[in-house]
Amino acid sequence: MNTDLSKYDNSWSNPAGNSIKRFCWYFTNLLFLKSHWNPISKLKIAVLRVFGAKIGKGVVIKPGVSVKYPWLLTIGDNTWIGEDVWIDNLAQVTIGSNCCISQGAMLLCGNHNYKLPSFDLIVKPITIADGAWVGAKCVVCPGVDVGHEAVLSVGSIATKSISDQTICQGIPALSKARRI
Numbered sequence: 583m584n585t586d587l588s589k590y591d592n593s594w595s596n597p598a599g600n601s602i603k604r605f606c607w608y609f610t611n612l613l614f615l616k617s618h619w620n621p622i623s624k625l626k627i628a629v630l631r632v633f634g635a636k637i638g639k640g641v642v643i644k645p646g647v648s649v650k651y652p653w654l655l656t657i658g659d660n661t662w663i664g665e666d667v668w669i670d671n672l673a674q675v676t677i678g679s680n681c682c683i684s685q686g687a688m689l690l691c692g693n694h695n696y697k698l699p700s701f702d703l704i705v706k707p708i709t710i711a712d713g714a715w716v717g718a719k720c721v722v723c724p725g726v727d728v729g730h731e732a733v734l735s736v737g738s739i740a741t742k743s744i745s746d747q748t749i750c751q752g753i754p755a756l757s758k759a760r761r762i
Contacts (some may be wrong), residue, residue: 589700590725595672599634599653607633611648618645638679659711672705678712679697684736686719703739711746 589667596735599607614629616622618707626643634653639750641657654671665685669675672692677683689710689731695702706725713731716722721739728734729746748757 583667583744584699585696585701586699587701590701590702592703595703595705599651603633604651607652615643615647621645647677664718671708672703673712675708675709677710678714678730681710682715683710684716684718684720685714688721690714690721691724746751 594678605724610629610633615626620626623641623643624741626647627637627641630649630652632635635649636656638657638659638661638682640660641663642661642712643663644665644667647663647669648667649669654674656676658677658681659687660679660685661677661681663683667683667685668688670688670690672694672742675691683689689708691705691708695704704724708722709727710714710716710722711730711732714728715733716728717734717736717738718721719737722728722734723739723741726740727743728740729744729748731747732739732744733749733756734744735749735751737753739750739753740750741754744750744755745757750757
C-alpha cells in the first residue's frame with residue numbers, strides 16, 4: 583500500500599462551530615490558555631465557558647494548556663489540568679470530577695487510518711471518569727475511556743479503555759495492578 587495524500591478528504595468532519603468562531607477561538611486559545619504569561623486559572627475558565635465549555639467548580643488550569651474546541655469539552659468539579667496539556671478534542675472530551683490530567687498529557691480524539699492509501703481521519707470521543715489520574719506525558723487515544731479512579735502512569739499510551747480502579751502503564755498501557 584502506498585499512501586496518497588492527494589486523496590485525503592476530511593470534508594465530512596464538522597467540529598461544530600462556524601469558521602469565524604474557530605478563527606476567534608484560535609487566537610483566544612493562544613492568548614489566554616497556551617500562553618505561560620497567564621497564570622490565572624479563573625480567567626482561563628471564564629474564557630473557556632464563553633466559548634461553550636462546561637466546567638464545574640474548583641477546577642484548576644495551569645499555564646500552557648491548549649484546547650482545540652472548547653464547545654466539545656466538559657470538566658467536572660475539583661479537577662486539575664496540568665502545564666502543557668493538549669486537549670485535541672475533534673470529538674467530545676468529558677473529564678469527570680476530582681481528576682488530575684498531569685503536565686504534558688495529550689488527549690487525542692483524532693487519528694488516521696494508516697491502512698488506507700487516503701489516510702482517512704478517525705474521530706472518537708474520550709471520557710475520563712471521576713477520580714482518574716492521567717500521568718505526566720501520557721497519551722489517551724481516540725475512543726478511550728479511563729475508568730473511575732483509574733491511573734495511567736507517567737509516559738504511558740492508552741490505546742484501549744482502562745477499567746475502574748486499575749493502574750496501567752507502558753506503551754501500549756497494560757494493567758499492572760488493582761488499587762486496594
